[in-house]
Structure formats: structure tokens, C-alpha cells
Amino acid sequence: EPEVTQTPSHQVTQMGQEVILRCVPISNHLYFYWYRQILGQKVEFLVSFYNNEISEKSEIFDDQFSVERPDGSNFTLKIRSTKLEDSAMYFCASSEHRGGDTQYFGPGTRLTVL
Amino acid sequence: DQQVKQNSPSLSVQEGRISILNCDYTNSMFDYFLWYKKYPAEGPTFLISISSIKDKNEDGRFTVFLNKSAKHLSLHIVPSQPGDSAVYFCAASDDNYGQNFVFGPGTRLSVLP
Numbered sequence: 001e002p003e004v005t006q007t008p009s010h011q012v013t014q015m016g017q018e019v020i021l022r023c024v025p026i027s028n029h030l031y032f033y034w035y036r037q038i039l040g041q042k043v044e045f046l047v048s049f050y051n052n053e054i055s056e057k058s059e060i061f062d063d064q065f066s067v068e069r070p071d072g073s074n075f076t077l078k079i080r081s082t083k084l085e086d087s088a089m090y091f092c093a094s095s096e097h098r099g100g101d102t103q104y105f106g107p108g109t110r111l112t113v114l
Numbered sequence: 115d116q117q118v119k120q121n122s123p124s125l126s127v128q129e130g131r132i133s134i135l136n137c138d139y140t141n142s143m144f145d146y147f148l149w150y151k152k153y154p155a156e157g158p159t160f161l162i163s164i165s166s167i168k169d170k171n172e173d174g175r176f177t178v179f180l181n182k183s184a185k186h187l188s189l190h191i192v193p194s195q196p197g198d199s200a201v202y203f204c205a206a207s208d209d210n211y212g213q214n215f216v217f218g219p220g221t222r223l224s225v226l227p
Contacts, residue, residue: 004157033213041219042118043150043158043203048213056213091157100148100205100215105157 002026004106006092012112013082021077021109025094032075033093033103034067036060043091049075082113117141118206120218127225133191135221137204140185144206148215149178149189152201161202162189194225 005024013019025032034046047057049067064080075094079086090109095102119138127133137147145166150158164171164178164187171178177190191198204218 031213043205043217043220045214045216058214093157098213100146100207100213101160101163103160105159107156 002104004092004094004104006090006106006109008109009107010110010112012114015084015113016081019079019082019111021079021090021092021111023075023077023092023094023106024073025075025092026096026104027073029094029096029104031055031095031098031103032067032069033095034077035091035093035105036088037091037108038085038088046077079111082111084113087111087113116219117144117216118204118218120202120204120221122221123219124222124224127194127223129196129225129227130193133189133194133198133223133225135189135191135202135204135223137187137189137218138185139187139206141206141208141216142185143208144216146207146209147178147180147187148205148207149176150203150205150217151198152203152220158203191223194223196225196227199223199225 007022032049037043045058047061048055066078068076092106093103148163149161151161152158162176164180180187201220201222203220205215207215
């Protein structure tokens with residue numbers, strides 16, 4: 001069964017450093033998403049991406065965040081200058097159509113900012 | 115700002131019995147609701163959804179009930195199986211084809227053999 005993959009599984013970084021979280025969505029999917037879950041808290045939507053542009057973003061997704069689909073297979077989330085509060089599990093998801101019932105989530109990248 | 119609430123952080127049920135997971139929401143604009151299941155070290159997996167034009171949706175052992183006037187939905191799992199042990203998230207959107215879902219904090223279900 002096709003699946004969404006994410007690398008690395010765990011990223012440790014110093015505060016103020018840039019990080020890039022990588023995702024490989026399912027190959028025929030057209031919609032891509034990033035979510036995060038701070039430890040012990042709820043899953044939060046960050047951004048959705050379609051047709052090479054952001055289609056929707058939450059208030060969490062400020063100027064320090066950016067997303068890119070640099071080639072036909074990868075979908076990345078960049079955090080320019082990490083803060084302690086960026087420590088969380090970041091989930092990538094993809095879907096063939098719009099709608100939450102078609103989203104497939106990756107296993108997540110745990111980001112730890114020291 | 116807890117627009118979607120799951121007031122039970124955990125629930126334990128005996129195998130074979132019914133599991134009932136509850137979710138409440140405050141935003142009356144929400145009209146599409148989903149349940150996700152999450153195992154440790156994995157991403158959430160879509161389980162079942164319901165649109166506000168319905169009050170019940172069933173898929174095998176899983177049934178979701180929606181009470182719009184009470185702004186309440188519930189997920190019933192019957193019979194519960196040990197493999198159902200996971201964290202269950204309720205999520206809501208004001209757009210049937212929405213991408214920006216608001217998640218609840220989750221309920222950890224433990225099904226005891």
C-alpha cells in the first residue's frame with residue numbers, strides 16, 4: 001500500500017537555526033499538508049499546498065515558515081529561525097482530492113529545539 | 115480557544131464491549147466532522163466522517179452520531195477489539211472539502227483483553 005514518508009524521524013537543532021523537514025507524498029496525490037502536534041496537545045493544521053502554491057494556512061504559519069515542492073516527489077517545510085516553542089511532532093499529509101477523509105498522514109518528524 | 119473538545123483524555127473498555135468516544139464543538143459554522151485514529155510512532159489515520167446533513171454514519175464496527183443542536187458527536191466502536199487501542203482525534207471544518215481542520219486534543223482508548 002502506498003504511504004507518505006518523512007525524514008528525518010527525529011531532528012535536534014539549536015535555537016535560531018534553520019531546519020528543513022522532508023516529506024515524500026503518495027505519488028498520484030495533488031494536495032499536500034503540514035500539521036504539528038506539540039507534546040501533549042492537539043494536532044494543529046499549518047498549511048495546505050496545491051498546484052505549486054499555498055492554498056490555505058493557519059495563523060501558526062507565520063513568516064518563519066515556508067513550504068516548497070522542489071521536485072516532483074518531495075514536499076518540504078522550512079523553519080527559518082527555530083524557537084524553543086517550535087519543538088513538536090510535524091506531520092506531513094497528502095491527498096488525491098480535497099477533503100480530510102482522503103488525507104494520508106506520514107509517521108511524523110519529531111523536532112527538538114534546544 | 116478550544117473549538118473542539120474531547121473531555122475524556124482516556125477511556126478503558128473490555129474487549130467485546132462498546133467504546134463510546136465523545137466530542138463537543140463550539141463553532142456553529144462547523145459542518146463536517148472526522149474521526150482519526152493514531153497509533154504510537156505513526157501519523158493519524160482517517161477513520162470515519164459525517165456531514166452536518168446527516169445524524170449518523172456507519173462503517174463496519176464504527177458509527178459516528180452527530181447532534182447538531184447539542185454541538186456534540188460521538189464515535190461508537192462495537193465490538194471493541196484490542197487492536198482498537200489508540201488515540202482517537204475528533205476534527206471539524208466549516209468546509210465540506212476543507213483543508214483547515216480543527217482537531218480535538220484526543221482520547222486514548224485502551225481495550226483490555
